[in-house]
Amino acid sequence: MSASITALTPAFGAEIIGVDLTLPLDASTRDLIVDTMNHFAVAVIRGVTVSQDDQVAFAKNFGPLDAINGVLQTDIKRRLSADLVDISNMDEQSNILELDDRRRLFNLGNRLWHTDSSFKRIAAKYSMLHAHAIPPVAGETQVCDLRAAYDDLPKDMKEQIGDLVAVHSIFTSRALLGFDNFSPEEHALLPPICRPLVRVHPGSGRKTLYLASHIGRILDCPVAEGRLLVRDLMEHATQPKFVYTHHWRIGDTLIWDNRCTMHRAMPFDESRFKRDMRRATVMETDVAPVDDQNAVATV
Ligand code: OGA
Ligand code: MN
Numbered sequence: 001m002s003a004s005i006t007a008l009t010p011a012f013g014a015e016i017i018g019v020d021l022t023l024p025l026d027a028s029t030r031d032l033i034v035d036t037m038n039h040f041a042v043a044v045i046r047g048v049t050v051s052q053d054d055q056v057a058f059a060k061n062f063g064p065l066d067a068i069n070g071v072l073q074t075d076i077k078r079r080l081s082a083d084l085v086d087i088s089n090m091d092e093q094s095n096i097l098e099l100d101d102r103r104r105l106f107n108l109g110n111r112l113w114h115t116d117s118s119f120k121r122i123a124a125k126y127s128m129l130h131a132h133a134i135p136p137v138a139g140e141t142q143v144c145d146l147r148a149a150y151d152d153l154p155k156d157m158k159e160q161i162g163d164l165v166a167v168h169s170i171f172t173s174r175a176l177l178g179f180d181n182f183s184p185e186e187h188a189l190l191p192p193i194c195r196p197l198v199r200v201h202p203g204s205g206r207k208t209l210y211l212a213s214h215i216g217r218i219l220d221c222p223v224a225e226g227r228l229l230v231r232d233l234m235e236h237a238t239q240p241k242f243v244y245t246h247h248w249r250i251g252d253t254l255i256w257d258n259r260c261t262m263h264r265a266m267p268f269d270e271s272r273f274k275r276d277m278r279r280a281t282v283m284e285t286d287v288a289p290v291d292d293q294n295a296v297a298t299v
Contacts (some may be wrong), residue, residue: 038203059280139268
């Protein structure tokens with residue numbers, strides 16, 4: 001069966017039908033997925049659960065994978081392969097994490113609107129989140145359309161923000177939730193990174209906002225003004241008209257383009273239910289941060 005797509009809205013969100021993640025991907029199906037992502041920015045492939053190896057092999061068709069898949073430095077054995085990010089509320093023995101477990105507190109940052117890895121030197125292109133276990137209710141994922149949000153801005157705002165540069169750090173988003181007990185080693189691993197606030201999305205040539213809760217300040221702008229501006233833009237971009245809500249089924253793979261979307265996890269009853277999600281992350285290898293030197297010590 002050849003693959004086909006069903007649009008969820010005219011410009012944002014699609015379902016890709018007829019792709020089996022356990023089989024080698026042929027060039028035409030790969031191109032269809034890339035074209036779909038360039039236009040719709042978020043897509044779901046439904047199926048059965050696949051192994052870690054199959055998920056990793058599928059993702060590698062789209063580029064090299066992110067190698068920094070753990071921010072927390074710990075001796076605890078990983079539950080998943082080093083190629084995958086563990087987006088679950090489970091420990092290494094697949095038990096539900098205690099509410100005050102450091103891994104859970106860190107992952108709670110996913111509840112804030114963000115784009116993946118904007119705080120790393122090489123940011124993320126596609127995130128591919130695969131559902132192994134889901135709670136019976138809630139625990140959705142929301143994705144917002146930052147190209148449509150940009151288009152919808154007043155002209156004077158577009159002019160005001162066109163050349164601004166934002167400073168991203170993982171420690172900024174975690175501090176928003178009061179989680180700040182990171183070691184010097186953890187800080188040293190991920191220094192702040194500068195990125196444009198507005199950019200051209202390489203896949204479509206359309207302009208887009210590039211926003212995340214990782215932003216702590218705007219370069220050459222007083223901290224308060226910069227943060228207020230980012231808050232206003234986040235509020236604008238996450239209006240319901242720009243948001244797709246994904247209601248999970250086991251075996252779903254949700255793919256989003258981090259270059260032109262933000263996403264967040266929705267709450268669920270974490271003390272009772274397991275939510276086992278595994279993320280393969282394709283890096284954006286063709287875009288460097290604005291200026292590493294500038295970023296240091298400017299969070
Ligand atoms: C992620 C993420 C949201 C969710 O995988 O990067 O933010 O709903 N996930 O789990
Ligand atoms: Mn994320």
